[in-house]
Amino acid sequence: MGATKSDEFSVRDNRIAAWAKAMAHPARVAILRVLIQRQACICGDIVDELPLSQSTVSQHLKELKGSGLIKGDISGNTVCYCIDEFAWEQAKKELHELFTSYTVMRNKCC
Amino acid sequence: MGATKSDEFSVRDNRIAAWAKAMAHPARVAILRVLIQRQACICGDIVDELPLSQSTVSQHLKELKGSGLIKGDISGNTVCYCIDEFAWEQAKKELHELFTSYTVMRNKCC
């Protein structure tokens, strides 16, 4: 008990939920915005922009990386993060599909 | 410790995170799909379509209602749920804005 029954749901719904989950914390939305604005960021820059400790930011980055929405390149001493354009496009597309699959038809109830 | 520092982030990022959080579970994505397909559903119909107990579905519905994405109308014995078109449109718009605010420019790193 207490664990999500992922098996019981479609792959697509799990995938959408996973993307949503990646964006389900304001810190992670903020991180995405920083990466979008700057196109790329070394980890330290992101830590500086967020009101969270280095270890906490590192964890959020790990989650975002786990979702595929961002990727990180090690270059010497530092790690450079950026949006993964393919995953980003895919998430954008699938979420948009879900949102546009609803059209109001006046109206069975509510 | 252990509680999200919502205050430290922008209202907009919190709002987007809240919508994402509402969609961050495959059961809730599935519920949204059912509501979109049928335009409206009494609670029992949703319970029948999901591989979860009545109380668990009720909890997911409460969360979706909390996010504003859906609303529920009591009509006698039953509760009829449907998409809240205004919140839906707003979420669609703000998420789309976030996704389209990224455009690839070859490329500072990664």
Added chain:
DNA sequence: GATATTAATCGTATTTTTGCGATAAATAAT
């Protein structure tokens, strides 16, 4: 009025998330 049906809530167990300090691992700078 008594019984059945519907959906929310309560109580509880389990799992997951959030957050941070401390430490580790790796490269950079001296």
Added chain:
DNA sequence: ATTATTTATCGCAAAAATACGATTAATATC
């Protein structure tokens, strides 16, 4: 070589999410 910088990971504590059976509250049916 030693020291500093950078980022990930470990270990922990607190909080939140997930799931369900049992109960409650409300309307519907008999």
